[in-house]
Amino acid sequence: MGCLYDVGRYKSRFKSKLAHSDDIKECLLGKDYDEEMVDDLLDEHIFDYLYVPDTQTETRSYICFDIRVPRVPNDYIKNMELIIYVFAHKDKMKYTKTGYIGNRCDSLADMIDTAIANAPATDFGIGSLRLSSIDIYQVGTKYYGRVMKYTCSDFYKK
């Protein structure tokens, strides 16, 4: 398989990690979501590319992510970067949940970091994903959030 096979594989695995986190599902869908249809419901909130919402009738929260390969230092290793955008409508920014402190985006970012930390080390690259930076992120005038970057090294080809 090609060296970029991992790009799709990382996306698939990361989305699965999000979909299996009860805290993230509750934060995105509310408390009374239908567990049986959760995958379909999450399709409206989680995107594996940088989704910019058009005019919305509902005020929602979003998680968008993508993969970069910023550097290939040699023939055996490639550097992988997972970029995650977490943003929510400003009307829905207030959020409280036991175990988390901050607004909805703060909590959601913390939940994502927990999901990544709980992932087996074999899921992403050699070793595990390492948080490299967190920044603020603004979409238009109504959405606000964070952008998080995780890095790891992986074998160039498998």
Add this chain to the structure above:
Amino acid sequence: MIDIGYYRKIQNAHGANSLRDAQIQQIKSDLNRDFNKPLDCESVLIDGVEHDLTIIETNNLDEKKIKSRPNDSFHSGQIVYWAGWYWIITKVNRRSEIVSNGEMKECTCHLYWQDNTGKIIDKWAYASNASSYSNGTTGNATITLTANQFLVVMPKDDDTINLEETRMIIDNRTNNRPTPYKLTRPDNVTADYGIGCTYYIFTLDQRNDDKDKKVTLEDASVVWICDYITPTTPTEPTTPDSGDENLDKSPNCCKIEYKSLKVKIGGSARTYVGSYYDENGNLSNDIGEWIITSDFNNKITTVIDGNTIKISISEDYPELDMETFTLQYRNTHSGFTTSISITIEML
């Protein structure tokens, strides 16, 4: 900062907690890498699923020793298709830390019989001469006629475990008036490992020209069935229904209730609930049987609780995107079935 996970991974020792674990992982890795190199490595079907086995000759041509790849396994009672023929796994070494190893015997016969609903059951089996054993009914036989009884080894499953005094034609290749044999001595004790094989003694029996019938199967093959009965229940699938409250509760039919006919790779488990309405249209308490038909059954995760099955696909199998499989629910008492087709999609 040193990432110990990195060093463990490049040394094939990821997850190892001791030197022994690391050495075992190294051995497994080496074995797996070189598994295909020897001439006795063969690609086979075990219960219809493709596996690699090392097949080693023994002093008996009809008996082989087998070894699996590391992290693969098999169990006794499974049927192996190899070299254009069927083999039954009769012994498995419980010590399987690195590889599974065991023995398989060449099947000698393909047996056919009917269950109590008239459904024709077929199993590959290994039969050997058992004339020197007691047949289980006549007590201390002092004179034993030669070749009048056989020891038959079959996979242990719901179809074979409850056989009682069933009559069968052991050699179905004889088309004209073959000889029936009757199950006289079941042995589910001496080789009972929970799963595995059944060992039955079959004894020569009287032919019954009125009841023993030659039957043509769906694949056009012709076989003899002893004590043939006309099937009393249809096996055609009834129309599946979605899971709303307006279920058709017609008598004698099976239903599968569901919310989605799609399972997402790496997504949450989908729930399917089977039910059977008896001849009076009442919901039965029977626990039915779930059957999944696909070329990748080993990649489908199922959790069965009574008449409910939860199905999920691990994120490790992205290649299953847009594949479909059939989920069948069968009421084992009545024989009624229903099935639905489920599509696998990326999350």
